Amino acid sequence: MAAAFALLxxxxxxGELLRxxxxxxxxxxxxxxxxxxxxxxxxxxxxxxxxxxxxxxLIGNMGLLFVPAGVGIIAQLALLRRDWLPILAGLVVxxxxxxxxxxxxxxxxxxxxxxxxxxxxxxAAE
Amino acid sequence: xxxxxxxxxxMPLLPSPLLWLAATLLAYRxxxxxxxxxxxxxxxxxxxxxxxxxxxxxxxxxxPYETYFSGAQFIHFLLGPATVxxxxxxxxxxxxxxxxxxxxxxxxxxxxxxAAASGFAVVWLLGGSRSAAFSMAPRSVTTPIAMAxxxxxxxxxxxxxxxxxxGGILAAIIGRSLLRVLKIEDWxxxxxxxxVAGGGIAAAQVAPLNGLAAAFAALGIGxxxxxxxxxxPLLALLWPA
Numbered sequence: 001m002a003a004a005f006a007l008l009x010x011x012x013x014x015g016e017l018l019r020x021x022x023x024x025x026x027x028x029x030x031x032x033x034x035x036x037x038x039x040x041x042x043x044x045x046x047x048x049x050x051x052x053x054x055x056x057x058l059i060g061n062m063g064l065l066f067v068p069a070g071v072g073i074i075a076q077l078a079l080l081r082r083d084w085l086p087i088l089a090g091l092v093v094x095x096x097x098x099x100x101x102x103x104x105x106x107x108x109x110x111x112x113x114x115x116x117x118x119x120x121x122x123x124a125a126e
Numbered sequence: 127x128x129x130x131x132x133x134x135x136x137m138p139l140l141p142s143p144l145l146w147l148a149a150t151l152l153a154y155r156x157x158x159x160x161x162x163x164x165x166x167x168x169x170x171x172x173x174x175x176x177x178x179x180x181x182x183x184x185x186x187x188x189x190p191y192e193t194y195f196s197g198a199q200f201i202h203f204l205l206g207p208a209t210v211x212x213x214x215x216x217x218x219x220x221x222x223x224x225x226x227x228x229x230x231x232x233x234x235x236x237x238x239x240x241a242a243a244s245g246f247a248v249v250w251l252l253g254g255s256r257s258a259a260f261s262m263a264p265r266s267v268t269t270p271i272a273m274a275x276x277x278x279x280x281x282x283x284x285x286x287x288x289x290x291x292x293g294g295i296l297a298a299i300i301g302r303s304l305l306r307v308l309k310i311e312d313w314x315x316x317x318x319x320x321x322v323a324g325g326g327i328a329a330a331q332v333a334p335l336n337g338l339a340a341a342f343a344a345l346g347i348g349x350x351x352x353x354x355x356x357x358x359p360l361l362a363l364l365w366p367a
Contacts, residue, residue, distance in 0.1 A: 008207040015210070025359035027274030029209035030351060036213035037348075041220060055211035058204065062326065063173040064154045065205045066269045068198035070177040070291070071150075072284030074184055075191050079258060079282065086254030087289070090262045094245030095293045096304065098266050098323030102237030102346070103305045106315040110229035 004054040011036045146197030153179040168298035168331055174291050209270040216348035222341040226314060233315070234346065237322040238353040241266040246361055256365055261285040263358045265293050268325045271351035279362040290325055297324025298331040313339040321346020 015032030018024060024031065058065075073080070080087070156179060157172030164170035184194055195202070223230050242263050249259040260281035264272040269290045276286035301320050310316070317339030320328035329343035 005207065008210045011210045011213075012206045025278070026352075026355045027271065027278060029206045029274060030271055030355050032206075032210040033213045033216070033348075034352065036210055037217050037220075040213060040217035052214060055214035058208040058211045059215070062208050062270070063157075063171075064151070064176075065201055065208055066173055066273075066287050066291075067150050067154055067176045067180070068195060068202040069205070069273055069283055070173060070287040071180045071184070071194060071198070072191060072282075073177065073288050074181045074284075076282050076285050079255065079285065083249070083254040083258040086249040086252035087258055087262065087285075089252055090245040090248040090254070090259075091265070091289055091293055092296065093248045094241045094262065094266060095296045095323055096300070097244040098237050098241030099297055099301050099304055099319045100308065101240045102233050102322040103310050103315045103319035104308060105236045106229050106233035106318050107310045107312050108229075109232050110226050110312065110314060113226070113228050 001050050001054060004050040007036070007051060008032075008054065008058075011039075143197035143200065146194045147200060149180060149183065150176070150198045150201055153183075168295050168327060171291055171295055171327065174288075174295070177288070205270045205273075209274070212268070212270075212348055212351070215344045219341045219345045219348075222338075223314075223345050229314070230318065230342070230345065233318055234322060234349050234353060237319065237346075238266070238350045239357055241323055241350075242354050242357055242361070250365070256280065256367065257282050258285070259365065260358075260362065262289060263361055264354050265289040266323055266325065267351045267354045268347050271355055275355050275358050279358055280367050291327065294324045294327025297328035301328055301331070314342045317342030318346040322350045 011032035012029050013032075014035060015030070016028035018031055019026065019028045026034075153176040154172055157170075157175035160175055161167070161170040161172050180194070183189075184191065245265055246259050246263040249262045254262075257280060260279045261276055261283075263279070263281070264275040265286060266272075267275065267290070269287055272286050272290050273283040275281075276283045297320060301324060302316065305316055305319060313336045317329070317332055317336070320332040320339070321343035324331075325347055329340075329347060332343055333340035
């Protein structure tokens with residue numbers, strides 16, 4: 001438990017250090033995530049153990065961790081009142097576009113690759 | 127009489143971080159309870175409920191956000207290690223999706239970039255402010271990454287967090303039917319689209335339906351975070367502060 005938490009915090013610390021040292025555009029915790037992922041892929045990711053439990057606990061309760069920052073919206077009521085229309089439109093458009101583009105490209109490309117491999121038109125996946 | 131008793135109890139608690147720490151935990155627990163009562167419906171989101179309850183409490187008691195945050199920061203701090211922890215499911219799912227790497231890579235790239243760029247462009251074209259546009263740009267990413275990116279490019283992390291959740295709820299409600307209208311029945315596409323466009327909230331809606339969808343949703347969340355964190359700072363070059 002302590003070792004797993006130390007690993008997470010150390011990855012974040014190294015991430016922050018790398019970001020500061022090289023002026024990277026990625027946030028420190030994201031660099032830390034990439035470092036840990038590289039480590040896990042290299043070492044082989046264990047499916048159970050302390051790291052899995054600590055990570056599972058943090059991820060399973062992640063919603064709680066956003067709340068303090070989310071309450072900060074209270075200081076942005078003026079911005080919301082002024083820009084509510086662009087914000088609402090941007091939200092709907094980016095969500096629909098994200099869903100459609102990702103779904104369509106995934107569908108088309110995997111079907112093309114599978115057709116190419118098998119040399120026949122595959123039966124639609126159910 | 128009653129208000130005086132309340133005030134006498136209230137005053138000594140104010141300088142302590144415990145009051146708002148407890149309030150945050152209880153508000154979130156209330157949100158979870160409401161979601162259970164609503165049969166796990168996507169719109170009954172515990173984070174949104176907790177934020178609404180706490181904002182109402184702060185407004186009603188005239189408490190400044192700084193006072194609230196001095197207590198709640200202990201919870202906020204865990205967001206960093208939780209982001210790093212996303213590497214664990216990501217590493218595991220990387221093996222699962224290795225077989226459909228072409229489609230996944232292309233779809234991720236196309237979905238991430240268009241989601242970020244379209245949200246940003248709509249706010250910009252409709253005359254929204256720079257901070258609104260940059261709060262919107264990273265909104266399809268999982269909340270901790272989205273907030274970190276928002277902060278970095280001059281958005282408002284709190285607004286970004288609210289947008290991530292609202293967009294996730296929208297994607298969870300419309301995602302499945304929208305893709306079916308387009309005649310997409312592939313579980314991999316459904317999972318990946320939910321992860322890329324709707325983050326954890328939409329993924330939670332799709333994941334229990336199919337194991338393959340769950341793996342692709344987890345991958346969509348993680349890699350979309352990385353791609354968007356790289357792409358949004360480029361948008362910042364288009365509209366310097």
